[in-house]
Amino acid sequence: MKLVRHLNNSVEEKRVSELNDFNQKVITEFRANQGKVGGQMAGMPVLLLTTTGNKTGRTLTKPLAYTKDGDRLFVIASFAGSPKNPAWFNNLAANPTVTIEVGTERFQARARIANGEERDRLFKLQADKIAIFYDYQKKTTRQIPVVVFDRVN
Numbered sequence: 001m002k003l004v005r006h007l008n009n010s011v012e013e014k015r016v017s018e019l020n021d022f023n024q025k026v027i028t029e030f031r032a033n034q035g036k037v038g039g040q041m042a043g044m045p046v047l048l049l050t051t052t053g054n055k056t057g058r059t060l061t062k063p064l065a066y067t068k069d070g071d072r073l074f075v076i077a078s079f080a081g082s083p084k085n086p087a088w089f090n091n092l093a094a095n096p097t098v099t100i101e102v103g104t105e106r107f108q109a110r111a112r113i114a115n116g117e118e119r120d121r122l123f124k125l126q127a128d129k130i131a132i133f134y135d136y137q138k139k140t141t142r143q144i145p146v147v148v149f150d151r152v153n
Contacts, residue, residue, distance in 0.1 A: 026063040035103035041065070044130060047073060048101035053087075054094035062088050066102075067126040073100065074114065074122050074148045081139030089145060100149055109149035122146045 029037045030048060037046050041063065050061045064075045079086040092098070092111045100109050114122050123146050127133035137144050 023061075023063055027061055030063060030101070035101070037063070047075070049075070049088060050099040050101075051088050051091040052095040052097075054091045059099075060088060060091065062086075065126070065130055067122070067129060069122060069125065069148070072148055072150055073102070073109075074126070074146055076123060076126055076133050076136075077145040077147055078133055078136040081136035081144075083140055083142060085142070085145065089147065092147065097152065098149065108152040110152055111147050111149055114146040114148050118148075119143075119146045122148070 026037050026039070026041060026046070027048060030046060035046065037044075044065045045067065046063050047066045048061050049064050050059050052059055066073045066075050068074075077085055077089040079089075092113075096111045098109055098111050100107055113119075123133070123137075123144070126146075127137075133144070
C-alpha cells in the first residue's frame, strides 16, 4: 500500500512540476509580448493572476483564460476538470486582493465568487467562447466556480 501511495505521489509531483514549467513559459512569453501568447493558449484572452498563498504567504502567478463582463474580468476555476479546486482559488478565500496583468496593464482587484444566476451566465459566456470549459465541467461532479475580479481604485 505504501508503494502505491508513493507512486501516486510521484506521478502527482511530476504533473505539478510540468504544469509549473508550462505556466512559467507562458508567463515569460506574456510579459515579453505585451500579453500575447502562443502554443496551447494562442488566440485566447489571457491574464496573469497573482495571489498570496493562504499557507505560505508567498505570491503565486498563474496564466488564466479570461472573459470580460462590462468593466469586470472573470475566470473559470476549472483545474482541467479535476475533482478539487485549483490552489490559486483556495488562496482567494484568505486573500481576495489580487494583482491582475492584462496586456501591458497591471492593477489590483478584489476577487469574489459568482453565485446562482450570475455564475451560470458567466460560465456560459466564457464556455461558449472556449468550449473546453464545458468538457471540464462534464469531467467533474463539483460545480466549477467562476471568479469575478472587481478593480480596486
